Amino acid sequence: MSTTVNSNAGASASASTSTRGSDGRVFSYYPGCSQMAMNRAYDVSTRSVAARLGLELVELEDWNCCGATAYVAIREEQAFVLSARNLALAEQAGRPLVTACSGCFVVLNKANKYMAEDPELRSDITRALAAGSMRYRGTVAVRHFLDVVVNDVGEETVRAQVTRPLTGLKVAAYHGCQFSRPFGERADPEFPDTMDRLVNWLGGETVPFALKAKCCGGLMMTTQPDVGRALTGKILKAAKEAGADCVITCCPLCQFNLEGFQRRVGAAVGCDCALPVLYFTQLMGHAFGLDARALALGDSLTPVAELLHREAVHS
Amino acid sequence: MAVASLDLREVFLQKLYSIPNGRKVNECIQCGTCSASCPTSHAMDYSPREIIAALRAGMLDRVLRSNTVWLCSSCYSCSVRCPAGIPFTDVMYELKRLGVKHRIGDKGAPNTVMAREFVHLVDRRGRNHEPALIRQYFLHTNPLRALRQFPLALRLWWRGRMPLRGHTIKGAAGLRRMMAAIEENGSK
Incomplete structure (x- = not known):
């Protein structure tokens, strides 16, 4: 299998594979x-x-x-x-x-x-x-992908897709470390607001959330559980104290740490840490009217489907 | 022993200086912004600021034997805040690699087991397979602790989040040739 590329292959490939290649x-x-x-x-x-x-x-x-x-x-x-x-x-x-x-x-x-x-x-x-x-x-x-949705696709197109606005839903937008650090090209490395803007377009509101770019502990939840639980616990605790109904994430490891260990994490930081946690794509898809299967809501370890159902009834 | 550790220091500096902005470690003003920013410094033997001070004092061996190196989760908070522009996360990566390669420092053993098993899996298949990684990790650390994870594993499996079979990329043989080439000819 030869994979050598000639200098024009890039342009011609995208032009030939899709009619939407140019935009x-x-x-x-x-x-x-x-x-x-x-x-x-x-x-x-x-x-x-x-x-x-x-x-x-x-x-x-x-x-x-x-x-x-x-x-x-x-x-x-x-x-x-x-x-x-x-x-x-x-x-x-x-x-x-x-x-x-x-x-x-x-x-x-x-x-x-x-x-x-x-x-x-x-x-x-x-x-x-x-x-x-x-x-x-x-x-x-x-x-x-989050950057593409918010900065390329943009407000108008996103708003146009919303059929179930997230009215009254309070969201903690947890961006984690590696979305905006270390380079900070398209979001502030200390305090990114990319998901906050998105949630606003979807009709919801984000809570003030100081730990939105703090570390969840990554693999330490498995390798050094005492450290991992302390870090994840702080984040969940802060989200609850801010009055959030749920946390959204844009990283699979953040998502897993935040949703998978809530009881043990709660015991570690001495507070109830039970809170629905979902990928930002699931929340966005729900606002777009997509069904639970298209968003794989059944995979969640936290009561995400119940939260969104309640949300749909209220709005 | 003294000569050997001197050699190791040379190796380390050479590697460090080959990282983009690695030389900036010499411009550290010991302000402690890194330590204050680090989410795990509370659990470390030496904080990031102390690590740089120790490195400059030639205490590489002590640094490698501390638990600090593998408590870095690569969150890059220190790197983006350092007023001297030191890419401290990359310094920590270099220390991790040096310790693993020369088998120095074992206090953070579980982390090194996780990383090694990850590398084995990826070298063989071209991709990670999470269920296999977790299984290998617990087999090589504390199989009994795996029992405590069993309820969670079951919940994941029930939801289809623990597929039994992993995927091997089609280009695995080509990737192995690339790895052999870099092993042989890499300059770093």
Whole structure:
């Protein structure tokens, strides 16, 4: 299988694969490993809302692990090879790369930047890719799906899709770490408001939430539970104290930490931490009138369907 | 031993300086913004500020043996706030890799097991498979603790969130060739 790319392949591929290629609405979609298993609801709901918004997500053919935090902590250049293989596949497809996973987003984006800045690294990676008959010239833009929805698609199109406004629903918009850090290109690294704007367009309101970009503890919920529970506990406690009816997330690991351990987390921080937690795509899809199956609400470990049903009855 | 640790220091500095902005570690003013920003510094043997001070004092060995290195969750709070522009999250990654490679420091063992198992899975399949990762992690750390996770695993399985079979990418052989090439020719 030859994967060498000529310089015009990018433009011609997007023009030939879709009639909507010219307006920047077609993306190579990178689901990420977690969306194939524990967080498949994020994948399902992302695809559903994208279709409603006129975004065409074409799954990146034969994508591999992004080179995640847990990988780069052991081997550096190999992690960059993993990222680069995905970027090369996206370049070959001729479309920008979008992912809904903040972890994948930061890793792919960082590899892209570091390879552009560091000629030595770039030449090492180029040689490695060549061993697998691949090549990356550095032309792919890496985007987070949340950023695309809010900053590209925008208010007018999103509002036009709302059939079930989230009137009266109080939402804690938990952006987590890696959506806006470290680069902060499209959202404030300290205090992102991307999801707050989105919830507003959907007819709901967000509560003031000081911990919206604090760390959930990541993998430490498993490896160092005492530390992980303390961090996740603070976030859930703050959301409850702010009067939120639910928390929304834009990262599969944040989602899992916040929804999966609420009893033990509550015991650790001495407060009731039971609160519905859902992906922002599920909340958006609900406002668009999509049904529970299209949003995989049945996957939730917290009473998300009940919350949205109650919400629908009230509005 | 003294010579060996001196060599390790050389290796570390060389690696650190090859990271974009890695040299800025020399511009640390010990203000402590990193420590105050770090969500896990309360649990660390040495805070991020102390780690930089220790590194500059040549105490690499003590740094690697502390629990600090693997308590970094890569949230990048320190990196975006550092007035000297030190990419401290990347410094922590370098310390993690150095400790694993030279088998120094075992206080954070569970984290290293998780990362190693993750690497094994990805090298073999090209992707992570979460149920397999969790299984391998508990097998290599504390199988009894896995029992406490069983109710959660069952709830996940019931909802289809624990698929038994993982996926191996079609380009796995090509990826292995790339990995072999970087192993052989990588300059870092």
